[in-house]
Amino acid sequence: MSKVNIKVLAEQLQLSVSTISKALRDSYEISDETKKKVLELAAQLNYVPNPYASSLRKKKSKTIAVVLPEVADNFFSLAINGIQSIAETKGYHVLIYLSHEKFANERTILEDCQSGRVDGVLISISSETKSAEHIIKLQANNIPVVFFDREQESIETARVTTNDYDCGLMAANHLLKKGCRKPAFVSISQSLPICLNREEGFKAALTEAGIPEANQQIIYCTDNDSMYDQIKTILQNKHRPDGLIASVEKIVTPVYLACHELGIHIPEDIKVIAFATLDTAPILNPPLTTITQPAFEIGKAAATLLFKGIEKSTFDLSKERMVIPSVLIERESTAGGS
Amino acid sequence: MSKVNIKVLAEQLQLSVSTISKALRDSYEISDETKKKVLELAAQLNYVPNPYASSLRKKKSKTIAVVLPEVADNFFSLAINGIQSIAETKGYHVLIYLSHEKFANERTILEDCQSGRVDGVLISISSETKSAEHIIKLQANNIPVVFFDREQESIETARVTTNDYDCGLMAANHLLKKGCRKPAFVSISQSLPICLNREEGFKAALTEAGIPEANQQIIYCTDNDSMYDQIKTILQNKHRPDGLIASVEKIVTPVYLACHELGIHIPEDIKVIAFATLDTAPILNPPLTTITQPAFEIGKAAATLLFKGIEKSTFDLSKERMVIPSVLIERESTAGGS
DNA sequence: CAATTTCTCGCAACCGTTTTCGTAAATAAA
DNA sequence: TTTATTTACGAAAACGGTTGCGAGAAATTG
Structure with a gap:
């Protein structure tokens, strides 16, 4: 069904593919009249652009990866929330990967991230991870990486942690x-x-x-x-x-x-x-x-930094360090004493 | 940097692009000798195929979407774990979307899912969701949908719930x-x-x-x-x-x-x-x-069904209904009485 | 030795979109 | 009226893989 792409729109309107593309992107080269016709037909036929075709051409995937040790943990759940909240406003999509605290999994995941599938990576490393080459390789491929909470100390990039x-x-x-x-x-x-x-x-x-x-x-x-x-x-x-x-x-x-x-x-x-x-x-x-721990805020801050790194080529992540303090909440489990 | 793609491999080995592609996919058309050379160079240059290029040609993204009301909830966290565990073995990637219990968000998310970005959708609907057109549209675009836990009753597709x-x-x-x-x-x-x-x-x-x-x-x-x-x-x-x-x-x-x-x-x-x-x-x-509730199992079962629907065109999801029972665990909050 | 089959590989089209460049027509300036 | 400029669009080449088909060389068969 459907399979409605730019070519279909072009044929129905007797216009060229490039005109449609430009009209959809609101290019100055296209008359308002044509734009209106294109938008109308697109809406009518329920046209949704193929993100992969566009990604291929533009070399941007508008997608980030979030690599976590596990998800059934309140800290990470909340962090995902924070990350998502920023990603949404930026129009980015979020791929979740779980290392299950295994270094081997983490390495495999990061290898895949070099494929162009994602524009950047947010990672909280596994408890097994000691080496850093898998992360360095990513950076060598120009994929910005930002650590949140669990960092790898030898890597030069932004990190958001608590105190x-x-x-x-x-x-x-x-x-x-x-x-x-x-x-x-x-x-x-x-x-x-x-x-x-x-x-x-x-x-x-x-x-x-x-x-x-x-x-x-x-x-x-x-x-x-x-x-x-x-x-x-x-x-x-x-x-x-x-x-x-x-x-x-x-x-x-x-x-x-x-x-x-x-x-x-x-x-x-x-x-x-x-x-x-x-x-x-x-x-x-x-x-x-x-x-x-301010899990939600850590997620938000890390995502914000990552997007800066992705979108502003002038922005240098390597020295960024953000520390968001945790708070001690006293309850009865430590009652007594003075 | 890097930017090592099939063309680079082809040039270095003095072979055609198609030969490289076939060698990498272990095609019978290619000699073992050539395959070995290709694999070696690929490993040496750290070649990682671009999934979007391949997705474009093959019309398969090897990616699924998981749409949830929220993630900071043990049920959903565990369900994600179950889904991920199946996706991993199948070589699929998992995009997470949060509706935050808002129908409008859910609709926007599902609209995007019609783009070819994903091969299937697992969804637990928002508490606001009453209508179903946004889901029907997905199905009309040949995107298999499987409900887990929170279903939409009027839709004809597979669902995994508890009793x-x-x-x-x-x-x-x-x-x-x-x-x-x-x-x-x-x-x-x-x-x-x-x-x-x-x-x-x-x-x-x-x-x-x-x-x-x-x-x-x-x-x-x-x-x-x-x-x-x-x-x-x-x-x-x-x-x-x-x-x-x-x-x-x-x-x-x-x-x-x-x-x-x-x-x-x-x-x-x-x-x-x-x-x-x-x-x-x-x-x-x-x-x-x-x-x-058996959250992990529900996630696993739903994912398993979805992949069947994606991979076997003969498999009919519409009548699939799986009910995994929950267990009552008695503790003190209901003590007393007889 | 000719005819046929098998083994390897290259050519080229294709997936859907973006983007550069060229150009005809319309408008403005001279 | 001629020349310059603007406006609105199309042709075609990318992006990085995949795949059907054709073809030459080698191996097999008669």
């Missing part, structure tokens, strides 16, 4: 203030800057408070499936921490469940604070103290 | 069994089949139990922003319900918060059950009884 180090510090200080003497930090990666920075802040706060390094417990839960068991083990340990910082959202549920199963009470026995954008945080049992 | 009526029945019966005499159903739409079917099941259960229609309270929260206030009003009403069914996930937080603020205890004063895939359900205060 991870400060938040690590803030979280740890909050626990200390609430009376914790043996807080632990639960991380999901030994390479992700977001985790490392939060961890550094955590350690700095503890050191500052005079807590010896030996008591600065850092726990790495790199495997999703064993997370629950791992956390349980830690909570059963003789040196059980009296405070816990969840570096990412998905740690929260296993922690709460494990505490419940083991009869460990939050916040009496252990205080919990999490980097999370969970909207159920205030109705958890107990309500969870969070470091809430 | 909404039964779940409405199940939810209501659960409340009745737990001692509720005045349960209420909180809906977000008077037109969405998912809401209507759940509502019908709810009413059927109550009627069956001998509860007069006058006491079958149905509450419509169509506006996101006023939801909290609306719920609070209802809870302050003299005829405050003693049980509450949240027809969708996003109703949960405002209900819990409102109850807390008003000093209404769950489940003593009011029992709550929700259609939700929240993974924090077990750690809420109190843990939330849910009708948990």
Whole structure:
């Protein structure tokens, strides 16, 4: 059916293909009269231009790729919202790719992005990603890349993050203030800057408070499936921490469940604070103290930068660095102390 | 930079463009020797074929569109995961579009889908959508459409849903069994089949139990922003319900918060059950009884059907109907009664 | 050795749109 | 009236692959 393209319009109006094309794009070369006829017929026949033909000719796809570790995470969902909101106003389309936290997937995805399919890439790298060649290759192909949240430090390009180090510090200080003497930090990666920075802040706060390094417990839960068991083990340990910082959202549920199963009470026995954008945080049992990241804003800012990089060839992304602060929202999971 | 295309390969190897193309596609017309040389050079020069050029010629984009009301919702996030998992194995790319529950947005999005940009569309309609022409137009253009979760009843095409009526029945019966005499159903739409079917099941259960229609309270929260206030009003009403069914996930937080603020205890004063895939359900205060929808599976099934419709022209989507049941998971928010 | 078949490859059209350039007619300036 | 300029449009070449067909060379057959 349909298959109505420029050629069909041209035949019906006894005009040339080029005239139709120009009329549709409102070129000054075409008379108002002709334009009107073309627009009318186009509307009547429900003509929709083929974006790929135009992309081929113009070397612009009006499409960007968003590469994420996963989508079932409030932070990333909200970030997508932010990205979409900007893309819409710019008339861009958004391809979503999931790395599932695997480097190999991420590399395959970025390889495809060199095809001309997209004009730019927004990426939050997988927890496995350490090398950078796959991203450098993209840049070598003149595809602008902007990191959001999870960056690759060695790459020279724009990035939008939150103040991870400060938040690590803030979280740890909050626990200390609430009376914790043996807080632990639960991380999901030994390479992700977001985790490392939060961890550094955590350690700095503890050191500052005079807590010896030996008591600065850092726990790495790199495997999703064993997370629950791992956390349980830690909570059963003789040196059980009296405070816990969840570096990412998905740690929260296993922690709460494990505490419940083991009869460990939050916040009496252990205080919990999490980097999370969970909207159920205030109705958890107990309500969870969070470091809430501005996910939507990070998405918006990253997209805005990317489009600048795409549209203004003069704009240099390489030195752009935007930090949007998170906020600590105190709830009962860290109640007690002074 | 780069710009390495088939022509470049052809020149370097002193072969014709068509030979390169055929070699890359492993055509029988090309000798193994030549193929090897082509593949090697392609790898060396980091050649990535332009998908749009090929799409133009082959009239296939290897891309599908997923149209959702919103993405910051666990159901949809998980559904995207399911869709992606199938798309990956099929080598398809996934464009995400958000209608933000607005019909006008949805129409614009589907219009664009007629351009040849996508080979098929997976859609969960907005809560505003009542008419169907925008979808019919798509089908008239030979773009297969598959509904998942939120369908448009008058359209003849495949749909993957959960057993909404039964779940409405199940939810209501659960409340009745737990001692509720005045349960209420909180809906977000008077037109969405998912809401209507759940509502019908709810009413059927109550009627069956001998509860007069006058006491079958149905509450419509169509506006996101006023939801909290609306719920609070209802809870302050003299005829405050003693049980509450949240027809969708996003109703949960405002209900819990409102109850807390008003000093209404769950489940003593009011029992709550929700259609939700929240993974924090077990750690809420109190843990939330849910009708948990198989979001991931629904996504997978819908995508599988769509690809059948795209790839096998003999396959008739119009009569396909798949129902994947949800499960009721009982927790404390409905404790009490017998 | 001639006739036929098989193996490889190139030519050229095509997909739908954009864009440069050329040109005839209409209008303005000289 | 002649010349210059503007206006409105068409022809054709791209963009990067794909594909049907034809043709020469090599291999097979009779």
